[in-house]
Amino acid sequence: MSTAAAPIDVTALRADFPILSRTVHGAPLVYLDSAATSQKPVAVLDAMDAYYRETNANVHRGVYELAAEATARYEGGRDAVARMVGAPRESVVLTKNASEAINLVAWAWGIRTLKAGDEILVTEMEHHSNIVPWQIVAGITGAVVRFVPVTPGGELDMDAFAALLTERTRMVGVVHVSNVLGTINPVAEITRMAHAVGALVLVDGSQSVPHMPVDVPSIGCDFFAFTGHKMLGPTGIGVLVGRREVLESMEPFLGGGEMISNVTQQGSTWADLPWKFEAGTPPIAEAIGLGAAADYLTAVGLDAVRAHEVELTAHMLDALAQVDGITIFGPRDAAVRGGAVSFSLPDLHPHDIAQLIDQEGVCVRAGHHCAKPLMRVLGVGATARASTYLYNSAEEIDVFVRALGNARLALK
């Protein structure tokens, strides 16, 4: 990746995303929900289409040319993702989504390893994906799930984290960038602290990998999960990057075809990494699409993506701060946060906000964002959330903020 990527030319780049030229209720689409899922560039759509049209065959089995081509494209997808996050290919396990990646760790590591009294530490700002699997593990093993509190400013309380971290702690689960608050957590420091007491660390990178340069090995964590559809890729594919030694020490998650070395009536032995964790025919087209997405992002440059989003987020925070009575959650400095901005208005429920501004073509998310424990900490049932990506412009944010004003008048 070049270090000094050219700044993003939004007008030119938008031409790569066919959906962005459509209208909604007669107004141009203003898509501000990329934290839920991103739109897809032609490069991704074409790569998936070409696989089905030109080389459709099952992978890793056939000796014929078609199967070899399909396998090369599938494994090429893995290579592109591995390059993007700086990880060796054998430690990149393809899953269905981020949730499945975390469940893989919960089942293949957690349930086999944890004992009654062991502690799993997660944070109050986790997505349900990094809470519920651990609660299931706790229910089976007798381990206990504890929560690192969030400060009123929307950051992790690192003193409380230090205090909660003991020799009983076996796993620390932490989100890299919050999908509600936008907070960027100090995951390398958290990993160092956790390793010092012998705990493993799982980082949920669902909201970081799409939006900023991420080098997984330099974080040092044991597991790093993310999801394809939020990074310009298709649905149905996610990624678990694991530290090689840890993945090697683990038993498989799911059993079936692909993941074996040998099967006899007496038992089976496992395939090498990463296939040991990929039972059954994988999502082939999806992996190819994800590879195309990783290549697209790498070509644009993740530094450029990040720089563009810092600018947009600063503009968003400024524009929203002008709105009478608004509460904005999370850090207020765009330089230290991601592009998901949650807010609430005293007189307008998030549902009404989302419904009314949809009339002007603006898509924002309303709800608990799969982070109910965090909602409770924030003292709200739901928030509205606007989130940007590389294809958004400052003008779109202005359209959104104007629509918010109109919505308010409508329900006055």
Next chain:
Amino acid sequence: MGGLDDLYQDLILDHYRRKRGEGSLDSPTVAVDQNNPLCGDEIHLELNIVDGVVTEIAHTGEGCSISQASMSMMSEALVGKSLDEALEVVEHFRMVMHGSEQGDEDRLGDAIALEGVAKYPVRVKCALLGWMAAKDAIQTYRREGEEVA
């Protein structure tokens, strides 16, 4: 607001702004909590039941305009009904929300105005929240009655 006339009619907004039944009862016969898993809204509903008739309804909690207006309309529609009648009206409202029955104003009262919500599947849950709480309250009351008896 163009195409949203169904959702944001004057009658609905009137109930949203001036909620009927908002508040608490002194010693309700039965009280339940209900939440909308979609958006996290939580409501608390209280009923007074005398001789098998719903005599008073009160509610508190958070919600969007549709769920709050619907709660308000429900509190009017079910007061004075016997438990069986009330459950029947709730079921009728549910069918209307799912587009499988035509709304009957005699039974629904102002809630007839919510008929158009059926076109917005995501908002149907909002509209149903209070009504499902009422059903839950009546069923809870009956269950507890059986336990006592």
